[in-house]
Amino acid sequence: xxxxxxxxxxxxxxxxxxxxxxxxxxxxxxxxxxxxxxxxxxxxxxxxxxxxxxxxxxxxxxxxxxxxxxxxxxxxxxxxxxxxxxxxxxxxxxxxxxxxxxxxxxxxxxxxxxxxxxxxxxxxxxxxxxxxxxxxxxxxxxxxxxxxxxxxxxxxxxxxxxxxxxxxxxxxxxxxxxxxxxxxxxxxxxxxxxxxxxxxxxxxxxxxxxxxxxxxxxxxxxxxxxxxxxxxxxxxxxxxxxxxxxxxxxxxxxxxxxxxxxxxxxxxxxxxxxxxxxxxxxxxxxxxxxxxxxxxxxxxxxxxxxxxxxxxxxxxxxxxxxxxxxxxxxxxxxxxxxxxxxxxxxxxxxxxxxxxxxxxxxxxxxxxxxxxxxxxxxxxxxxxxxxxxxxxxxxxxxxxxxxxxxxxxxxxxxxxxx
Amino acid sequence: xxxxxxxxxxxxxxxxxxxxxxxxxxxxxxxxxxxxxxxxxxxxxxxxxxxxxxxxxxxxxxxxxxxxxxxxxxxxxxxxxxxxxxxxxxxxxxxxxxxxxxxxxxxxxxxxxxxxxxxxxxxxxxxxxxxxxxxxxxxxxxxxxxxxxxxxxxxxxxxxxxxxxxxxxxxxxxxxxxxxxxxxxxxxxxxxxxxxxxxxxxxxxxxxxxxxxxxxxxxxxxxxxxxxxxxxxxxxxxxxxxxxxxxxxxxxxxxxxxxxxxxxxxxxxxxxxxxxxxxxxxxxxxxxxxxxxxxxxxxxxxxxxxxxxxxxxxxxxxxxxxxxxxxxxxxxxxxxxxxxxxxxxxxxxxxxxxxxxxxxxxxxxxxxxxxxxxxxxxxxxxxxxxxxxxxxxxxxxxxxxxxxxxxxxxxxxxxxxx
Numbered sequence: 096x097x098x099x100x101x102x103x104x105x106x107x108x109x110x111x112x113x114x115x116x117x118x119x120x121x122x123x124x125x126x127x128x129x130x131x132x133x134x135x136x137x138x139x140x141x142x143x144x145x146x147x148x149x150x151x152x153x154x155x156x157x158x159x160x161x162x163x164x165x166x167x168x169x170x171x172x173x174x175x176x177x178x179x180x181x182x183x184x185x186x187x188x189x190x191x192x193x194x195x196x197x198x199x200x201x202x203x204x205x206x207x208x209x210x211x212x213x214x215x216x217x218x219x220x221x222x223x224x225x226x227x228x229x230x231x232x233x234x235x236x237x238x239x240x241x242x243x244x245x246x247x248x249x250x251x252x253x254x255x256x257x258x259x260x261x262x263x264x265x266x267x268x269x270x271x272x273x274x275x276x277x278x279x280x281x282x283x284x285x286x287x288x289x290x291x292x293x294x295x296x297x298x299x300x301x302x303x304x305x306x307x308x309x310x311x312x313x314x315x316x317x318x319x320x321x322x323x324x325x326x327x328x329x330x331x332x333x334x335x336x337x338x339x340x341x342x343x344x345x346x347x348x349x350x351x352x353x354x355x356x357x358x359x360x361x362x363x364x365x366x367x368x369x370x371x372x373x374x375x376x377x378x379x380x381x382x383x384x385x386x387x388x389x390x391x392x393x394x395x396x397x398x399x400x401x402x403x404x405x406x407x408x409x410x411x412x413x414x415x416x417x418x419x420x421x422x423x424x425x426x427x428x429x430x431x432x433x434x435x436x437x438x439x440x441x442x443x444x445x446x447x448x449x450x451x452x453x454x455x456x457x458x459x460x461x462x463x464x465x466x467x468x469x470x471x472x473x474x475x476x477x478x479x480x481x482x483x484x485x486x487x488x489x490x491x492x493x494x495x496x497x498x499x500x501x502x503x504x505x506x507x508x509x510x511x512x513x
Numbered sequence: 514x515x516x517x518x519x520x521x522x523x524x525x526x527x528x529x530x531x532x533x534x535x536x537x538x539x540x541x542x543x544x545x546x547x548x549x550x551x552x553x554x555x556x557x558x559x560x561x562x563x564x565x566x567x568x569x570x571x572x573x574x575x576x577x578x579x580x581x582x583x584x585x586x587x588x589x590x591x592x593x594x595x596x597x598x599x600x601x602x603x604x605x606x607x608x609x610x611x612x613x614x615x616x617x618x619x620x621x622x623x624x625x626x627x628x629x630x631x632x633x634x635x636x637x638x639x640x641x642x643x644x645x646x647x648x649x650x651x652x653x654x655x656x657x658x659x660x661x662x663x664x665x666x667x668x669x670x671x672x673x674x675x676x677x678x679x680x681x682x683x684x685x686x687x688x689x690x691x692x693x694x695x696x697x698x699x700x701x702x703x704x705x706x707x708x709x710x711x712x713x714x715x716x717x718x719x720x721x722x723x724x725x726x727x728x729x730x731x732x733x734x735x736x737x738x739x740x741x742x743x744x745x746x747x748x749x750x751x752x753x754x755x756x757x758x759x760x761x762x763x764x765x766x767x768x769x770x771x772x773x774x775x776x777x778x779x780x781x782x783x784x785x786x787x788x789x790x791x792x793x794x795x796x797x798x799x800x801x802x803x804x805x806x807x808x809x810x811x812x813x814x815x816x817x818x819x820x821x822x823x824x825x826x827x828x829x830x831x832x833x834x835x836x837x838x839x840x841x842x843x844x845x846x847x848x849x850x851x852x853x854x855x856x857x858x859x860x861x862x863x864x865x866x867x868x869x870x871x872x873x874x875x876x877x878x879x880x881x882x883x884x885x886x887x888x889x890x891x892x893x894x895x896x897x898x899x900x901x902x903x904x905x906x907x908x909x910x911x912x913x914x915x916x917x918x919x920x921x922x923x924x925x926x927x928x929x930x931x
């Protein structure tokens with residue numbers, strides 16, 4: 096099999112479909128999404144059977160429990176995927192939305208409107224729900240999509256893909272609107288990353304290794320997602336009860352995600368009042384604390400924090416804690432270690448809250464709230480394709496609008512340039 | 514000299530400056546821009562002397578007249594550069610502008626505001642004015658900038674840089690806010706393209722070769738500018754006088770730029786009425802016409818158009834002409850050959866105008882106006898860093914807003930995620 100020909104053919108099909116999709120009516124797109132939702136449930140048994148094969152393979156390969164959990168499907172999860180499709184159908188269509196309109200000195204009337212990006216490539220790992228979520232958001236925003244999921248989920252993904260693709264086509268969407276890479280040869284990803292003639296953007300979704308590989312090797316523009324080394328800074332003026340609630344939420348409510356807190360910074364003047372009680376509570380919740388020398392005075396029997404503890408994303412019930420001398424110290428620490436995802440200050444001091452919001456550079460900066468809110472759903476976007484940690488095109492949670500580009504539509508009556 | 518150390522040091526300085534610049538007041542930035550404008554005029558003689566060296570070298574190297582013209586400075590051009598700085602000072606500051614604000618279901622108040630990108634690298638060729646224009650736009654939008662101009666203009670660029678940088682620093686901007694690569698080793702560009710830790714975006718400005726090199730080799734995100742294979746389609750229902758005026762303007766007013774027309778498409782039903790007179794006029798203006806077989810029936814003694822003529826950007830007084838059977842034929846031709854920059858239809862038919870605007874995918878689509886209007890100044894943006902021909906982040910003319918990213922500023926009162 097010629098894998099170059101294989102992936103180029105898929106990319107060409109997707110590009111061809113994108114031209115038709117860009118002018119599909121909202122009604123056609125929504126009808127397709129609802130039919131895809133129904134098909135997923137009516138074909139549930141085949142999907143679950145395919146998933147069992149993947150799980151069996153994963154167990155044989157000695158994958159850990161967390162991996163198996165991400166991979167596993169059941170009726171509840173299928174229903175949640177199906178409901179996700181219905182939710183996307185109910186969202187407003189971003190295509191054609193006017194962003195700005197004005198008249199120039201030459202009396203040209205200009206409308207800046209949203210149009211689809213074209214063809215989007217999604218490279219992802221073990222979660223089969225991405226197959227559905229990504230397809231739904233791309234279709235709704237008028238884009239064709241090329242899906243390349245992890246080899247560990249290939250049976251589940253393929254059965255899901257066949258189910259939703261059939262429903263999409265029979266609802267009037269163009270052939271090629273969703274393409275799925277059913278060959279798990281890793282070389283295909285390398286080829287896909289160079290197909291600038293056919294693919295408008297690549298969005299990698301998964302671990303740091305996958306994302307780094309795509310960012311370093313793709314000539315197709317990439318939207319980087321995922322890494323979150325997030326901080327909560329408890330200022331000297333903080334309400335300690337509020338601070339404890341937020342810290343516990345940001346660390347323990349779902350530690351394995353990118354908007355969870357990884358390092359807690361505490362102003363020295365509040366440490367004695369704040370840390371002993373917090374330390375007990377965190378330990379009771381199973382959190383491993385790694386503290387600086389000062390922290391160890393207030394929380395006994397914890398591990399010494401190293402430079403590396405400040406650098407990495409634990410994605411686990413582990414928390415680095417550091418006592419700082421001032422707001423500036425806290426902001427310098429954040430400047431040095433932050434991945435610019437989500438950063439929070441807990442304070443009742445107006446000036447400090449404003450300085451933190453203005454001076455800390457991140458996709459989302461918070462006063463007196465948990466970093467866990469950085470999420471398309473929580474922000475009210477209705478759905479999310481990922482959280483961008485880059486600055487170009489989209490920053491923070493990406494909903495339907497972030498899957499569009501713009502076009503200037505210019506109405507003249509014979510104008511020429513002088 | 515260790516060139517890696519050389520460019521990394523510059524990039525580090527620029528990154529350090531970006532942190533300070535992001536919170537500079539509008540007043541400080543404007544004062545600096547006005548002082549830079551004044552310094553340029555008071556140091557005019559040294560700049561013109563340095564420019565003479567570059568011109569002498571270019572002549573010795575046998576560069577052509579157009580090249581020498583792009584490289585040459587005189588008092589008028591210096592004054593225009595100085596006025597450019599004043600214009601940028603007078604534009605509204607994009608930083609801090611609110612894009613959207615809302616309240617979530619959890620009563621979080623979210624503001625989406627504009628913030629600087631950080632550090633911008635500009636890689637350009639022989640025009641010394643880019644040194645000033647790019648620095649002005651980056652500074653006003655709160656970004657630090659690393660300038661890497663062509664070796665042919667090194668003496669001019671260095672004198673201009675020293676002049677404006679001194680004025681910037683003495684006006685209170687941070688050291689490193691404008692860095693200039695005064696080593697013309699080409700390897701430095703390759704190193705710069707990999708400095709993701711320090712540089713947030715690269716904008717290449719110049720010929721297709723330069724842009725392709727940066728797009729293919731940069732791991733730093735790139736905004737692609739420049740290539741414009743633009744079409745004007747004269748529909749069967751067009752006002753032929755208006756069509757002729759627009760065609761002549763789009764082709765001849767400034768043929769060497771990206772928004773000039775390269776191919777004219779004419780509906781077969783209007784060809785006999787439209788083409789003979791247009792052909793004479795174009796020939797009188799020195800335009801070389803390359804036509805399809807049908808075109809040659811209406812404009813005698815012209816060159817046969819080849820496939821390649823439809824593919825390339827002439828950037829010269831050369832025009833490809835093709836007669837098409839229908840609007841669909843015209844749109845198919847545009848779909849096949851367009852670089853998605855600027856596309857125009859000339860028509861009085863409402864339905865056709867709407868179909869063209871909806872179905873043609875380009876940064877700017879026009880009815881009854883010249884493609885030459887795709888320009889930051891003409892669109893009313895006040896200034897322009899280039900015209901993006903990509904779909905991510907910015908599409909079409911890029912002004913100050915396109916040199917910014919966004920940040921979500923979230924005000925809470927103790928919210929945690931359930």
